[in-house]
Amino acid sequence: MMKRVLYILLGILTAASCYRFDPSEAYYTDGPIWPDYMDVTVPVGIAPLNFCYTAADGPVPVTTFSHGDMNISIKGREVVWKDREWKKLLEAAKGDDIIVKSSVLPDPWTIHVSEDDIDYGINYRLIAPGYEVYSKMGIHERELSSYKEKALLENTQFDGCVNCHAYNRGNPDNYSLHIRGSHGATLLNLDGEMAAYNTQTDSTLGFCVYPYWHPGGDYIAYSSNSTRQGFHVLADKLIEVFDLDSDLQVYDVRNNSLITSASVKKENVWETFPAFSADGRKLFFCAATPRPIPAEVEEIRYNLCSVDFDPATGSIGSRIDTLIFAEGMGRSVSFPKPSYDGRFLVYTLSDYGNFSIWHHEADLWILDLETGESRPMDKANSHDTESYHSWSSNSRWLMFSSRRDDGLYTRLFFTHIDENGQESKPFMLPQKHPLHYYSYQNRSYNVPEFVTGPVELDRAGAEKMINSSERVQFGFRWSE
Amino acid sequence: MNRRQTIICSAQSITVFLLAFAFFNFIYPYHLHYQEQMQLFRFGQDYFVESVAVPGGFCDWIGGFLVQFFYHAPAGAFILSVLLGLIQLLTWKNMGKGSFASYPLSILPAAAMFLFFCDENALVTAATAIIASLTLSYALMKISRTGLRCIITILLMPVMYMLFGSISILVPLTVGIRSIIRKENTKTILVFCSASFIVAAVTLLVARGYSPYPLNRLAFGIHYHRYHNAIPLLAWISVILVPAAMLLATAMKKDRMAALSLAIAVLPAVCLAPMFADMEKERLFGYDFMTRMGQWNKILATSDRHPADSPIAVECTNLALAKTKHMSSDMFSFFQNGPAGLVPEFTRDHFSPVPTGTVYYHLGMINTAQTFFFEAQEGIPDFQKSARLTQMLAKTNLINGDYEVARKYVNALKQTVFYRKWAKETEKLLDDPALIDKVPEYSWMRSVRMKDHDFMFSQEEMDSMLGLLYVENKANVMAMDYLLAWCLLRKDLPRFFECHKLLQDGYDARHYQEAVVLYWALTHDGPEGMPGFVTRNVASSFARFISGFQSGRDEASMQKEFGNTYWFYYYYRFK
Known part of the structure; x- marks a missing residue:
């Protein structure tokens, strides 16, 4: 009995406290991705620009970020970077553009990596x-x-x-x-x-x-x-x-x-x-x-x-x-x-x-x-x-x-x-x-x-x- | 204990539970609704992480989880009763092999917590922290080796502090006392007590380093009381009563002492309950709840039974009168405290702006209502948000056409138990705003809200604002009722007459007749030219009133005959 109660409590706790991406939370619906990171200019020392697709339906997008011979693909409606990969890509693309292609969007876009540093x-x-x-x-x-x-x-x-x-x-x-x-x-x-x-x-x-x-x-x-x-x-x-x-x-x-x-x-x-x-x-x-x-x-x-x-x-x-x-x-x-x-x-x-x-x-x-x-x-x-x-x-x-x-x-x-x-x-x-x-x-x-x-x-x-x-x-x- | 004694003990526990349930469900239900609207418990990682990041946050999260069920008072009463019952039961368990006579002593901490919960700002977190602490200390006492038990307890102290808050000190306290009662190794116990003290102090200092709270709050609990400057004394008395009961139990071995023990446990709570239970506030919370639920007739019935004499009660009664279209005929049958009884001025607290915001909402003053709701929410002393007020903010933003903001609030409400359904339905409106005008409440609010005249809200210019509301939509009868009532309550008869003159037929209710006849008497030599809608009955009643007033009849007898007239208010009230 006690075990069952414990399991129920743990179940509630897990359900109540876990994170899952829910596109219906979106209340910013302008544009295909949010935040709008298309064609922006960023400094090298910026945290990964994670974003999500605003369309909740359709095939799961694959987003590919390319610079030179570096290609990083991320699958999912929410694009979440691994910190190390992001930093590596930005370092490599300093002063240049990163080309971003999405499997669900017709046109690619860029992220320009500036040579100018940003503060701490x-x-x-x-x-x-x-x-x-x-x-x-x-x-x-x-x-x-x-x-x-x-x-x-x-x-x-x-x-x-x-x-x-x-x-x-x-x-x-x-x-x-x-x-x-x-x-x-x-x-x-x-x-x-x-x-x-x-x-x-x-x-x-x-x-x-x-x-x-x-x-x-x-x-x-x-x-x-x-x-x-x-x-x-x-x-x-x-x-x-x-x-x-x-x-x-x-x-x-x-x-x-x-x-x-x-x-x-x-x-x-x-x-x-x-x-x-x-x-x-x-x-x-x-x-x-x-x-x-x-x-x-x-x-x-x-x-x-x-x-x-x-x-x-x-x-x-x-x-x-x-x-x-x-x-x-x-x-x-x-x-x-x-x-x-x-x-x-x-x-x-x-x-x-x-x-x-x-x-x-x-x-x-x-x-x-x-x-x-x-x-x-x-x-x-x-x-x-x-x-x-x-x-x-x-x-x-x-x-x-x-x-x-x-x-x-x-x-x-x-x-x-x-x-x-x-x-x-x-x-x-x-x-x-x-x-x-x-x-x-x-x-x-x-x-x-x-x-x-x-x-x-x-x-x-x-x-x-x-x-x-x-x-x-x-x-x-x-x-x- | 024999079988009979076990049954008696069980009966005591059941009685405690039933009494608590009966009290909270039948005598104190509106306190539970008040508690519920002072938080916005959300299922979600961010809310959970935010909650548990501060000392005692886990128990606070559990407390918040439970309080959301106070939306239904019987569920709230049941939950509180269960919590009190658990405190009693766990105290008993921690008393070890207690005697029959000592059983009632286990009620003591629960009794203190019962009194604690008579305070509307006492938070359930304190009870969950006591229960968690007692459960853990009970589990720890299962470890038979004293040294090992002491070491584990000490190692767990920082974790317990983080999860349960400062009430977790109950664990080493209980373990220590129990070890003393068991007459275990004195030296080990002494070392344990000293180490516990040091670990508690170090834990506090470490918490002080990373937690943005003053030391006194870290020591007495962040989430045990809504007001951060208040020390939750009764919760701490309850904590102290656990070891006290354990020690007292050692002296209550003989069965015949059971009655004494019961008296010690129950009498103080029974005697003190009337002092701690604030029935005046219960009535206020009742008015607020009925206003929230639109139970207008119930408000009037309540005011009839127990004259509404507090500003909030008067305000709610007047709103109920307006909503039932009785304001112009029955307003002075109820106590009136001047124009503040219609729409009180804004005060910087978390409760009184709520019914006032509701009045503005019904009048169609959406921005003002939004201000009051927002400010009330921001004023919640323990920095919580309010599910009820978030819902109202979603409504005002939806009416104003600020759909993105409304959606933000709706998103939050979607993560709740009791507002989820409403949020889902409202989400459909936000997805297709054309549907909004098909919802009577919103389409009405949009039709009566100010659309053409912009100005800054000013309490001093209430009559102008109400007048403009009516001018912009003649169907907004409530605005006109409030405007006329505003003039009457201010005893501004020229302004009343001026406003009333502009109206079409249909504004000939009793109080308006009374005001017109009074105004005429004060400004004219005779009845010639007086508006024809004043009936013979009202005119002759006024003649009797004036005659009585001029002959110096005592107030009580005048009240008996004319207490429900405007004339009585004009001459005897709000001087």
């Missing part, structure tokens, strides 16, 4: 695409050459929300991490030393958010935003996130002093999303003329601007230059991110406002900083939202978030940018069983950032720091 990994926040309340969330790290993912910090350790995180050109030793909630703090890790800061001062608008490191590592640009949410009632729109006010400031890391100037703290301008230029002598940001909220929320339009910055003194210039007059186009700029080689700047363009993730029309645009020409990144964009983006440390890969698959759950994509600023068709962050993984992943990828090595975050130490009330107070000074 990426960091992102995983959070449900919700409104005000948040469930489990945290900052996670994913190794790009494998499927390994680990949580760096999660809100299971404290009451609060882990928020904006930023690294200096992907350097895992220097980062800024913001915690919201009753234990609010900004954790700054400077060359392995971590401390919790109170970034709000009497002279600034509020807590420091949207960090961006100065290339020299001595400054971090922040904005302070008085952010609110509103909820639409029509079917095609859900949420509107907007600022009631915002200013910019630069934190002097060595002297613990927040610096601002009248030029970026104007009463009649909302300034946000600061980003230093590659040489560290300019500060790009978005600026809009305030409008009554919520009546004219759809009239708020941010332009792309810049102001001089002197790294020697930390002083912010007085003249504001407008680089993209989006207002004139009836559009709005957010998330300006210059490439680290100083050639390009990628930004998000939407119809209005600055919280582009909730705008289905939001697309990525690229600005050539030498010629001043700006154009949409058509190969990277889709019919749905493209929003936050980040450059790899060698400025050859751009990672961005997109809602192209279902319109709500944000996923990560990578596109190669060549020396002329031309993007390639993007590929989705690979997973071992992508269809299953993304079907049941109920959180969005948020604020993705490249890292050049694993982040060594002392989780217990950070937890202790966050849960304690001790905070180092940011100082303040006006720009000279």
Whole structure:
């Protein structure tokens, strides 16, 4: 009797816990394979691009990957690579195309293997695409050459929300991490030393958010935003996130002093999303003329601007230059991110406002900083939202978030940018069983950032720091 | 024990089981429904791996597996009773060769767990962890060689911690106590106790290194209570009562002590049960459940029997009134707490937004309903998802035309036991969206939802939103009922009159007549020109009310005669 009960229990356990590929899980049905890895460009150090066929019926496909005299065939509706074979093929095809043929599809396709390397990994926040309340969330790290993912910090350790995180050109030793909630703090890790800061001062608008490191590592640009949410009632729109006010400031890391100037703290301008230029002598940001909220929320339009910055003194210039007059186009700029080689700047363009993730029309645009020409990144964009983006440390890969698959759950994509600023068709962050993984992943990828090595975050130490009330107070000074 | 004593002991176990079943099934069924909707148990590798990756995750997975059956309260009551029965039985087994008199002591841990489960946020995981631990310690005691048993126990401790959570400390505790009772080698037991302590501490520290939880949660259990800041005290008392019962049993050898033993085991639970059982919450969960199931008449009958005076109960009662088309005629026959009784403001918790979201859903405010459902789900304190709310989110996304998102939720529900059928049927709609409009619920929701006017939801502008809903679809009578009720509950008679004036015939229900006659009396010198739909009965009743009010009749007598009128609410309630 006991044995029988045990067998039944084991049977239930096995049935309940095993994985099997189920094409009916597919809710992305455009195209014959998913994720769409046809004609994409990938770096050598990327994890296997496993995919599945979206057609549940018909003969079982055989997919053959060829380069030179290497031919690897994989049978099945789900194409799952052996890690070693994938790496061998990519190494062999570096700088060349892999030809892919399928027994069930008429035309072959290619996977171009770029000669440009990609960084070690990426960091992102995983959070449900919700409104005000948040469930489990945290900052996670994913190794790009494998499927390994680990949580760096999660809100299971404290009451609060882990928020904006930023690294200096992907350097895992220097980062800024913001915690919201009753234990609010900004954790700054400077060359392995971590401390919790109170970034709000009497002279600034509020807590420091949207960090961006100065290339020299001595400054971090922040904005302070008085952010609110509103909820639409029509079917095609859900949420509107907007600022009631915002200013910019630069934190002097060595002297613990927040610096601002009248030029970026104007009463009649909302300034946000600061980003230093590659040489560290300019500060790009978005600026809009305030409008009554919520009546004219759809009239708020941010332009792309810049102001001089002197790294020697930390002083912010007085003249504001407008680089993209989006207002004139009836559009709005957010998330300006210059490439680290100083050639390009990628930004998000939407119809209005600055919280582009909730705008289905939001697309990525690229600005050539030498010629001043700006154009949409058509190969990277889709019919749905493209929003936050980040450059790899060698400025050859751009990672961005997109809602192209279902319109709500944000996923990560990578596109190669060549020396002329031309993007390639993007590929989705690979997973071992992508269809299953993304079907049941109920959180969005948020604020993705490249890292050049694993982040060594002392989780217990950070937890202790966050849960304690001790905070180092940011100082303040006006720009000279 | 002789045959008679064995029968008495069995009768005690059966009684424990039956009492627990009767309590949960007949007195506390809505708590079980509440438990069920606080999780989304899925059959699948990812869910299993995610569950077992944290300490105690395996027992949590088993607990989740069991709680899904709480969808049907009798099944939930049966499962809880079986769990309590197993705790009692396994405690008895671990007591060794206990005497007849000591048998009732084995009820003690189960009694504590019974009280524990009176808390709606107590998780079944705690019971499964105790059962698993007691089973293992019982098996370990079968090893006759003390040293070997101790070594195996110590080696198993980290594994047990990973599978059962911190309650697994019960295993070395039980094994140690049993060895002491058996008077086995004292030195070995001492070494065993010290080693157990060290291994437990090291296990905790190791877990601290890889698990993203604070030390107190790793020590007191991650999955034993829904609120992570709450220490599941009764579950731990239950754990402590196991060795306590084992030790006490050694002193209860004589048969005549059976009564004393029974009293020790049962009386505290019986006396404490009324303190621990929260019948107010049970009523609230009842209202929520009936709202979920659309049992509108049952809600009204319940409110009739036991006046609904909590915000959620009032909200559900008003929704039931609207759904049965009695709002305009019977609303003030029930307790009203102002406009918050119609649609309360959003609060950041995991329960109260659910009935409010349901009200918005029925009104056709699909986005707002979706917000409330999503937020409630995100607010579940132990970071679970909710099968019920996932289903509602699938519905709102389907109505909104966001089919891919709806399919994602449907896919998750396909991996459940009780929502699978619904998910499969909904999947067909998603495969062929033309079929959606053939489903009355969805086609109605699509017809009454806002289509032309976009604005930001604002609780302060509820009247404008309800008005626009009605303007966009005149068939949405519920929106107009809510708009008029909103004005009445706010005592905003000019706005009520303004809205009411715009309506065609058919809005002459009793409360509207009462409001019109009151408004007329407050703003005019005489009845001349008063809308003709006010009946003579209402007018004369109002005259009596005003006369009584002006002559200073006491409130109780006014309530007796006019308690179900708008006038009484206007002058005596929600001041």
